[in-house]
Amino acid sequence: MPPRNRLLKNIIYTIILIQPLVVFGQRAHIAVNAAQVLNNIPANLYGSCIEDVNHEIYGGLYDQRIFGESFEEPKPNPSFKNWTVYDGNWTQTNDGIKVNGGPGFKLVNNKPLTGDYTLQVQLKFIKTGLNAGLLLNVDKAGMGADNFYGYEVSIDARRQMLVLGKHLNNWIPVKEEKININGSDWTTLKVAVNGNKLSVYLNDAKEPALVYTDEKQPFPAGKIALRTFDAEVEYRSLMVTQGSKTEKLSFEAAPVPAVSSAWDGFNTTQSGSFSIDTEHAFNGSQSQVIVHEGGSGIIGVANSSLNRWGIALRKGQTFAGSIYLKAQNLQGPVTVALQSADGRKVYALQNIANISSTWKAYQFRLTSNTTDPKARFAFYIAKKGKLWADQITLMTTGKDQFKGLPLRADIAVKMQQQGLNFVRYGGTMVNAPGYRFKKMIGERSKRPPYKGHWYPYSTNGFGIEDFLQFCEAAGFEAAFAINIEETPQDAADMVEYLKGSINTTWGKKRAQNGHPQPYKVKYFEIGNEEVIFNGDNAAEYDHYIERFTILHKAMHAKDASIKFINSAWWRPGSANMERVFKALNGKADYWDLHTDADAPNSGLKVDSTLTNMQALFKKWVPDYKMKCAIFEENGGRHDLGRALGHATTLNAVRRHGDFVLTSCAANALQALGQNDNGWDQGQIFYTPSQVWGMPPFYSQQMAARNHQPLRISSDVDKGLDVTATLSSDGKTLVIHIVNPSNQTIQTDLQIAGFKNRKPTAKVSLLSGAVNAENTPEHPDLISTKTNDHIFNGDLIQHDLPANSYTILRFER
Numbered sequence: 148m149p150p151r152n153r154l155l156k157n158i159i160y161t162i163i164l165i166q167p168l169v170v171f172g173q174r175a176h177i178a179v180n181a182a183q184v185l186n187n188i189p190a191n192l193y194g195s196c197i198e199d200v201n202h203e204i205y206g207g208l209y210d211q212r213i214f215g216e217s218f219e220e221p222k223p224n225p226s227f228k229n230w231t232v233y234d235g236n237w238t239q240t241n242d243g244i245k246v247n248g249g250p251g252f253k254l255v256n257n258k259p260l261t262g263d264y265t266l267q268v269q270l271k272f273i274k275t276g277l278n279a280g281l282l283l284n285v286d287k288a289g290m291g292a293d294n295f296y297g298y299e300v301s302i303d304a305r306r307q308m309l310v311l312g313k314h315l316n317n318w319i320p321v322k323e324e325k326i327n328i329n330g331s332d333w334t335t336l337k338v339a340v341n342g343n344k345l346s347v348y349l350n351d352a353k354e355p356a357l358v359y360t361d362e363k364q365p366f367p368a369g370k371i372a373l374r375t376f377d378a379e380v381e382y383r384s385l386m387v388t389q390g391s392k393t394e395k396l397s398f399e400a401a402p403v404p405a406v407s408s409a410w411d412g413f414n415t416t417q418s419g420s421f422s423i424d425t426e427h428a429f430n431g432s433q434s435q436v437i438v439h440e441g442g443s444g445i446i447g448v449a450n451s452s453l454n455r456w457g458i459a460l461r462k463g464q465t466f467a468g469s470i471y472l473k474a475q476n477l478q479g480p481v482t483v484a485l486q487s488a489d490g491r492k493v494y495a496l497q498n499i500a501n502i503s504s505t506w507k508a509y510q511f512r513l514t515s516n517t518t519d520p521k522a523r524f525a526f527y528i529a530k531k532g533k534l535w536a537d538q539i540t541l542m543t544t545g546k547d548q549f550k551g552l553p554l555r556a557d558i559a560v561k562m563q564q565q566g567l568n569f570v571r572y573g574g575t576m577v578n579a580p581g582y583r584f585k586k587m588i589g590e591r592s593k594r595p596p597y598k599g600h601w602y603p604y605s606t607n608g609f610g611i612e613d614f615l616q617f618c619e620a621a622g623f624e625a626a627f628a629i630n631i632e633e634t635p636q637d638a639a640d641m642v643e644y645l646k647g648s649i650n651t652t653w654g655k656k657r658a659q660n661g662h663p664q665p666y667k668v669k670y671f672e673i674g675n676e677e678v679i680f681n682g683d684n685a686a687e688y689d690h691y692i693e694r695f696t697i698l699h700k701a702m703h704a705k706d707a708s709i710k711f712i713n714s715a716w717w718r719p720g721s722a723n724m725e726r727v728f729k730a731l732n733g734k735a736d737y738w739d740l741h742t743d744a745d746a747p748n749s750g751l752k753v754d755s756t757l758t759n760m761q762a763l764f765k766k767w768v769p770d771y772k773m774k775c776a777i778f779e780e781n782g783g784r785h786d787l788g789r790a791l792g793h794a795t796t797l798n799a800v801r802r803h804g805d806f807v808l809t810s811c812a813a814n815a816l817q818a819l820g821q822n823d824n825g826w827d828q829g830q831i832f833y834t835p836s837q838v839w840g841m842p843p844f845y846s847q848q849m850a851a852r853n854h855q856p857l858r859i860s861s862d863v864d865k866g867l868d869v870t871a872t873l874s875s876d877g878k879t880l881v882i883h884i885v886n887p888s889n890q891t892i893q894t895d896l897q898i899a900g901f902k903n904r905k906p907t908a909k910v911s912l913l914s915g916a917v918n919a920e921n922t923p924e925h926p927d928l929i930s931t932k933t934n935d936h937i938f939n940g941d942l943i944q945h946d947l948p949a950n951s952y953t954i955l956r957f958e959r
Contacts, residue, residue: 174865174892174893174894174895175863175864175865175866175867175892175893175894175895175947176862176863176864176865176894176895176897177861177862177863177867177869177882177884177894177895177896177897178861178862178863178896178897178899179859179860179861179871179880179882179896179897179898179899179901180859180860180861180899180900181859181871181873181877181880181898181899181900181901182859182899182900183859183860183900184857184858184859184873185804185858185859185860186802186803186804186805186857186858187804187805187856187857187858188801188804188854188855188856188857188858188872189800189804189805189807189808189809190568190856191568191569191624191808191809192568192569192797192800192801192809192810192850192851192854193565193566193567193568193569193809193847193850193851193854194567194568194569194570194571194777194778194809194810194811194812195562195565195567195569195570195571195811195812195813195814195815195830195847196570196571196573196574196778196779196780196811196812196813196814196815197570197571197572197614197814197815197816198572198573198574198575198576198577198601198814199576199599199601199602199605199609200574200575200576200601200814200826201601201814201816201817201818201821201822201829202453202602202818202821203814203815203816203817203818203829204609205453205602205605205606205608205609206452206453206454206818207453207555207558207816207818207833208554208555208558208559208609208617208816209553209554209555209608209609209613210542210543210547210548210553210554210555211540211541211542211553211606211608212452212458212466212524212541212542212543213450213452213524213539213540213541214409214450214452214453214454215407215408215409215410215450215604216538216539216540216606216608217428217430217431217537217538217596217604217606218407218409218410218423218428218431218433218434218435218536218537219407219431219432219433219596219604220407220408220409220604221236221407221408221423222403222404222405222406222407222408222423223403223406223408224236224237224238224403224408225237225238225239225400225401225402225403226400226401226403227254227398227399227400228397228399228400228401229256229257229258229396229399230254230255230256230257230398231254231255231257231288232254233252233253233254233255233288233289233290233291233294233295234249234250234251234252234253234290234291234292235247235249235252235253235254235375237252237254239398239400240381240383242383242384243269243381243382243383243384243385243398244373244381244382244383244398245273245379245380245381245382246373246375246379246380247379247603248274248276248375248377248378248379248380249375249377249603250292250376250377250600250601251291251292251293251374251375251376252374252375252376253282253288253295253372253373253374253375254372254373254374255282255285255288255295255370255371255372256370256371256372256396257370258370259368259369259370260368260369260370260371260387260389261368262368262389263339263340263341263342263368263389264339264340264368264387264388264389265337265338265339265340265387265388265389266281266283266337266338266340266371266385266386266387266388267335267336267337267338267384267385267386267387267388268281268335268336268337268373268382268383268384268385268386269333269334269335269336269382269383269384270302270333270334270336270380270381270382270383271330271331271332271333271334271380271381272304272330272331272378272379272380273379273380273381274378274379275304275305275330275378276305276375276376276377276378276379277303277305277376277377277378278301278302278303278304278310278375278376278377278378279301279302279374279375279376279378279380280299280300280301280302280310280336280374281299281300281301281336281338281371281372281373281374282295282297282298282299282300282314282371282372282373282374283297283298283299283300283338283340283345283366283369283371284296284297284298284340284366284367284368284369284370285297285369285370285371285372286366286367286369286370287316288370288372291822292376293314293316293317293318294316294822295314295316295372296314296315296316296366297313297314297366297369297370297372298311298312298313298314298345298366299311299312299313299314299374300336300338300345300347300357301374301376302326302328302330302334302336304328304330304378305330307325307326307327307328308323308324308325308326309323309324309325309326309347309349309356309357310322310323311323311345311347311357311359313361313364313366317783321359322357322359324356324357326349326356328349328350333383334349334350335348335349335350335351336348336349337349339355340368342365343360343361343362343365344358344359344360344361345357345358345359345360345361346358371387373385404421405420405421405422405423406421406423406435406448407423407433407435407448409450409604410435410448410449410450411448411449411450411451412446412447412448412449413445413446413447413448413449413490413525413527414444414445414446415443415444415445415446416439416440416442416443416444416445416446417440417442417444418440418442419437419438419439419440419444419446420437420438420440420446421435421436421437421438421446421448422436422438423435423436424436424535427535428537429471429506429537429538429592430471430537430538430592430593430594430595430596431537431595431596432596434535434536434537435448435535435536435537436533436534436535436536437527437528437533437534437536438532438533438534439528439529439530439531439532439533439534440531441530441531444529445482445527445528445529446527446528447482447525447526447527447528448525448526448527448536449486449490449523449524449525450523450524450525450539451488451521451523451524452523452835453818453821453835454818454820454821456521456834456835457488457519457520457521457522457523457835458485458521458522458523458524458541458835459519459520459521459522459834459835459836460485460494460515460517460518460519460520460522461515461518462515462516462517462518463514463515464514464515464543464547465512465513465514465515465543465544465545466485466495466512466513466514466515466541466542466543466544467510467511467512467541467542467543467544468483468510468511468512468513468524468539468540468541468542469508469509469510469511469538469539469540469592470483470499470508470509470511470526470536470538470539470540471506471507471508471509471536471537471538471539471592472499472502472503472506472507472509472534472535472536472537473502473503473504473505473506473507473534473535474502474503474504474532474533474534474535475504475532475533476531476532476533477502477528477530477531477532477533477534478530478531478532479500479528479529479530479531479532480498480499480500480501480502480528480530481498481499481502481509481526481527481528481534482496482497482498482499482526482527482528482529483496483497483499483511483513483524483525483526484496484497484513484524484525484526484527485513485515485522485523485524485525486522486523486524486525487519487521487522487523488521488522488523490523490525492517494513494515494516494517494519494522495513495514495515495516496513497511497512497513499511502534506535506537508538508592512544520835520836521835524539524541526539538592540591540592543555549617549620549621550620552613552616552617552620553608553609553613554617555833555838557833557838558816558831558833558838559617559620559621561831561838561839561840561844562621562623562815562816562831563621563622564840564848565830565831565840565844565847565848565851566847566848566850566851566852567621567623567847567851568622568623568624568851569623569624569625569626569808569809569811570614570618570621570623570624570625570626570811570815571625571626571627571628571670571672571778571779571809571811572611572614572625572626572627572628573626573627573628573672573675573778574628574675574779574813574814575600575601575675575676576599576600576601576605577628577629577630577674577675578600578630578674578675578676579597579598579599579600579605579630580598580630580632581597581598581599581605582597582599582629582630583630583633583637584610584611584629584633584637584638584641584644585637585640585641586607586610587607587610587611587612587613588610588612588644588656588657588660589656589660591607591608594606594607594608594610595607611627611629611641611645612644612645612657612660612662612666614627615627615645615666615668616662618668619666619667624670624809625666625668625670626668626670626671626672626712626776626778627668627670627671627672628672628673628674628675628712628714629641629671629672629673629674629698630674631673631674631677631691631694631695631698632694633698635697635698635700635701636701638698638701638702639701639702639704639705640652640653641653641702642671642702642705642706642709643705644656644657645657645665645666645668646665646666646668646705646706646709647665647705647706648665649663669708669709669710670709670710670712670776670808671702671709671710671711671712672711672712672714672739672778673694673695673698673699673711673712673713673714674691674694674695674714674715675714675739676714676716676741677691677714677715677716678691678715678716678723679716683718683721683723685723688715688723688726688727691714691715691727692726692727692730692731695711695713695731695734695735696730696731696734699711699734699735703734710736710737711734711735711736711737712735712736712737712738712739712776712778713727713731713735713737713738713739713773714739714778715727715731715738716741717738717739717740717741717760719756719759719760719763724763725763725767728763728764728767728768728771728773729767729768731773732764732767732768732771732772732773733772733773735773736772736773736774737773737774737775737776737808738760738773738774738775738776739776739777739778739779740756740757740760740775740776740777740778741777741778741779741780741781742756742777742779742780742781742796742810743780743781743782743792744780744781744782744789744792744793744796744812745782745783745784745788745789745792746788746792746887747788747791747792747795747885747887747917747950748791748792748795748866748868748885748887749792749793749795749796750792750794750795750796750797750798750799750868750885751795751799751868753777753795753796753799753800754798754799754802754803757775757799757800757802757803757806757807758803760775761775761803761806774805774806774807774808775803775806775807775808776807776808776809777796777800777807777808777809777810777811778809778811779811779813780793780796780810780811780812780813781813781826781828782813782826782828783826783827783828784827784828784918785817785827785828785829785830785832785841785842785843785920786841786842786917786918786919786920786929787842787913787914787915787916787917787918787919787920787929787950788917788918788950789828789841789842789843790841790842790843790845790846790913790929790952791846791885791887791917791950791951791952793812793843793846793847794846794849794850794868794883794885794913794952795868795885795887796810797810797846797850797883798868798869798870798883798885801858801870801872801883802858802870804858812830812843812847813826813828814826814828814829814830815829815830815831816829816830816831816832816833817829817831817832817833818832818833818834819832819833819834819923828843829841830843830844830847831844832921834923837923837926839921839923839926839927840921840926840930841920841921841929842913842915842919842920842921842929842930845913845929845930845931846913846952848931849911849913849931849952849954850883850954852911853872853881853883853911853954853956854872854881855872855873855874855879855880855881856872856873856874856875857872857873857874857875858870858871858872858873859871859872859873859880859900861882865892866886866887866888866892867884867885867886867892867894867947868884868885868887869882869883869884869885870882870883871883878958878959879956879957879958880898880901880904880956880957880958880959881954881955881956881957882896882954882955882957883952883953883954884947884952884953884954884955885951885952885953886947886948886949886950886951886952886953887950888949888950889917889949889950890949891946891947891948891949892946892947893944893946893947894944894945894946894947895942895943895944896942896943896944896945896955897941897942897943898941898943898957901957901959902959903959904957904958904959905957905958905959906937906938906939907935907936907937907938908935908936908938908955908956908957908958909933909934909935909936909954909955909956910933910934910935910936910945910953910954910955910956911931911932911933911953911954911956912931912932912933912948912951912952912953912954913929913930913931913932913951913952913953914948914949914950914951914952915928915929915950916950917950938957
């Protein structure tokens, strides 16, 4: 879900988690009747959602160790005196500064203000987007769209709206006022900060356009910043007034080498130079150029992988790579190497001679002579000449890759160990205009980069087909989403490519690309969270109905066995829902419902939502065909509370049986310290050299390992969340119990209809502090403990620890 549409959810989740569920010493009673089967349980219940947010793919599962492989990133921002850049490409103008459009780019002044002040700036939109403006009383700023505390005052030129909001590592809209401006003209934006009161003025107006007094949680005076959200904008005349003193803030900057910003240049020559060629790239829009003017010394560039964490090496580990090069009057070879972070130690190198004057791929293999978790890859020249470079690949080999695929084996295996049996590839990434299937197939080096939603310089090195190969190798049922603006012909060709015989035009292309057999994928989602950005918009729902219908017709004609998922945003109180349902029922097999799972007892809300959804479906069409698929079970945390939220969500889905296809916890992966969207919710975390499960990983694993296909009758009191399940042969009974309270609960359990049970039962337990997380230093702090317990007699007494998920497994 995009940051701008989360509203108050992050705050609400926090409030829920800090309000304890108190139980005052009473005993709880659970009654299970194995003779009363209520419904089947979805076979594909144990799902996960993966997309390229927080670098789940590019820098994560995808084995490519070079980050910035296509040199699409512009040269770095200048080093601005007294300013810190947090995302975006900020460049000086004659009397100010401008920035490209992107998700929450900000430029923060390093000097905090104290006391009351007035901040004023002039801005104009070069390309309109969501909004642009000022940040006030900023604290705890970091990379990422909403990663800071403070107020935002911005102008939305498209909607002609003045917007005021708050950020606490999220986005909380506070107030809006209608305005009348020309976004392409200079607009003066002025904010007077007087204690907890903000007064906002536009242009020469003497009366404020907006006034807000923060009575609940005012931010103290702090830093100020410029910020844009998806708008290319220019600023000038930034002034701050305190008392009788007014100061104009400048943007002094030191020049930086023209090296693509994911790379670092190094130069020991007297006169070598760097430049970025935007006209003759091999692929994408630009390539890196290095010039050696002769004499001694070397000049080159180095890459330290995602976030400049370093490339983790083991002694004897071999990497295979390729690099596209061309040269002009180059008198020596190009050297590729694995080095220490500072470049002083060389762990492996290879010289590539006779570089062509036209683009050509050169292969290399590098075997490290040492272990270093923070190494870098570099290439350089030591002789006179000019060198162009583009499309660089560096991947592991052998056991480090998952079943011969370009995937990190340690991450892929960890996902298998979680017990997943269904993985959905989708999310807001598919809403990017450049996200198109035909750009994702064939030779990786020729797949065009595109402007992604989460990362502006996204690679197509991993796409839908690569995802399907991963699921095929891992044994996961696969589902994926496509952009709703795909053409009908391209959508039909996609189905033929994935599922057609080799005698078809596109099936033959698939075989030529290395996969002769058709893929067994059957779940196709059209879009993602459609009609979410601008609220409950009837025209947008109509557009989605139109696009779904067109694409469904084209795709269904190619393969009638496909199961289609409708991604229109679910608003149960909206009259638009009935219209969407009636238009798509019979075409869409499932409606994608996105739920929340941060609170330990989240399943209660999920249960209610599913009950209401099913009732509405039946009301609208009594013999309805469409069911539900939970393709994103979202939240903002990855602690034990979230693990319990997932467990109670699974309990809720069990109660709704065949109505729900799966529940895909979001998100599958997260790079340590990487949070691009405020939804800090990875189930599996990783660094270049380590992979470990967070508490939700273990609740999923527990549930999957103890899956049984039949739900049987269970009654419970005292705030526990319980489901009971039975094997098809009636020999195994499993009880899932979540205690979401902060107190141990003593429990009496009675089991009927399960005679001749063995006295020894398996007890699996996940418990601890509700906000506890696993760390690289303590990766198993919160993990499952399984033991055998003796339970004699008809009445079983068992204590359920506070904040716990317990599974009791009985056999007979």
